[in-house]
Amino acid sequence: MIRDYITADLAQALANAQRSSEIPAVEIPPIQLARGRVQGVDYATSIAMQLARTTRMPPAKIAGIIVKYLAENPDYTAEAINGYVNFSLSASYLGAQVEKILAEPSEWGKTKSGLGKKAQVEHGSANPTGYATIGSGRNVVVGDTLANTLEACGYELHREWYINDAGSQVRVFGASIFARYAQALGRYEPMPEKGYQGDDVIEVASELAKSKGDVYLAMPREQAVRELGLLGIAGVMTHIKATLARLNIRYDNFFSEKSLYETGQAAAAVELLRAKGLIVEHDGAQWFSEDGSPIRSGQARKRTSEDYSAAASAEQRLIEPGAAEGLVERDDLQEPAEKGKKPPIQVVIMRSAAVIPNPEERATYFCSDLPYAWNKVQVRGFNPAVYVWGEDHQADVDRVLAGARALGLPDGAVRIIIYRFITLLRGGQEVRMGKRIGNAIWIDDVLGDIGVDAFRYIMLSRSVDTKFAFDLDLLKEQSDTNPVYYVQYGHARICSIERRVQEEAWPVNMSAPVAVRMTSEFALVRKLLELPEIVETVAGLLQPHHYTTYARELAQAFSKFYDECRIKDSPPDVAGSRLKLARAARLTLAKVLALMGMSTPERM
């Protein structure tokens, strides 16, 4: 990498300057070479400013000395400005890089940071109790893009969806399916309390009624609910997979939560922790306690959201005089943690029989999270195992990380990213979605109005840390004005040029070297060469929105080049150089679109 060897040259120059006493023999901090922020500058270092204090010399003078001691190099020029040492890559170096892209197009954009390592991205992973909602759209698009990214970094990559098919919600779902199934066959069955009211459940149940007939009405009800529940999950997953396929998302595996219990992995993980003394009993329930300390009182108590908010406002106190006192009491219950010290993580893994009679439903989600993390990292060797979670799981992050530590998994092997939920707007009003109450909006509902590429672009275009509004009334408009088309347009334009070169036999000398001359050519090449750095940035931060910014900037750099540097009617050598540059731009546009999971149209 050019960056590494410029850094090495810098260190050498500094050492030489110190040897000849032009710079005092002070300790040199690690040299950081940043991307240039000024036009025409590829890299810059502020080392001279950092040395100003210890050397008692003005930064500009130090920078000047450094430049003097840098050996001549055909690949770059160095210049001291404002105390910075700026490096500009030479036209010959930039041209050679373009040739390199064209020589091995399939390698372009790949990096080596993950070579020889296995990684997993687990995303999607919603309860299999309904079709894929818009909300999960952000999850799968972000997850899929991160998976593409780690793959580009050289990881052997595995894409997984975790099916929460254990626990009591599955029974409620089964009962809902059963009721709808019976209704479809003309027999009235009431929906269970807190049942799933959505049309999707009706649809899946009717299909089952059609394909299976009335056999489940004849068998004992418990059995029918259980079996129909499993069939219902399968039906929902089939539908979800079809939606994912529309979004160009594929998985290597759908992992069953239930299987963790059937294979004994759940019990094994708990036993491992028990042997370490981290499983503690409290009020008949089993808890994981990070440091084995007894369970703090107050936690086991059922609380409502009002209990947490100290702001029992003045009005509220007037209406409910008891509220204020209640708060005081509850605050007492919560044992104060030592100041400046986080309390140890303590979380229920197995509910008490007194509270949940059914033994199959006593394990909590967290109880599955432990063996699942173990399975990913220790059994299957994924490092990192990336989890993509919605913000409703933010409290689980510390727990799972604590569990991973307790299980002895290597630091950093479990990486969890939390994305903020999107807000849905209809008629300017926020739409609250819920699968249970049956007003969810499915991804399939909007893909007709908004193309897959535009949908993915919207889901990717903002940092996962920010929530954003998805206006259901403006879908068409959001699609039409979507920046993805600008990016794709650049790609299609280049394809068009290449077609015409062929078909109309323009005089183009493709063996002429890439000669970078014009401002827009320099800018375009520099932008192209950023691709591997962007890939590494996305992989490191697990923030895929950087692609959308980069893709637009790249397309813009191409447009300016297109405007300034004509290929048609240029001398054959110039035309050849420019056509090669355009082709490298096409490959780079295609690569970044592919990373984002979008199509690369040759005509629009």
Place this chain on the structure above:
RNA sequence: GUCCCAAUAGCUCAGUUGGAUAGAGCGUUUGCUUGCGGAGCAAAAGGCCGGGAGUUCGAAUCUCUCUUGGGACACCA
């Protein structure tokens, strides 16, 4: 109460290891076409980077604090 996230141009948002004149899209105003695809290019206007303090040669970025908005904190799923 504790924790997480956000606050940057009229609107929607970028701003990776602290660095040079804080950027883009949309919107507004104005130019560019007998040019390889005008879904384009060029330009203008528009900013106490929520407030305050601190660290630093240097802060939108780091620390503390306050304000505002969203979310999480169950033997729910």
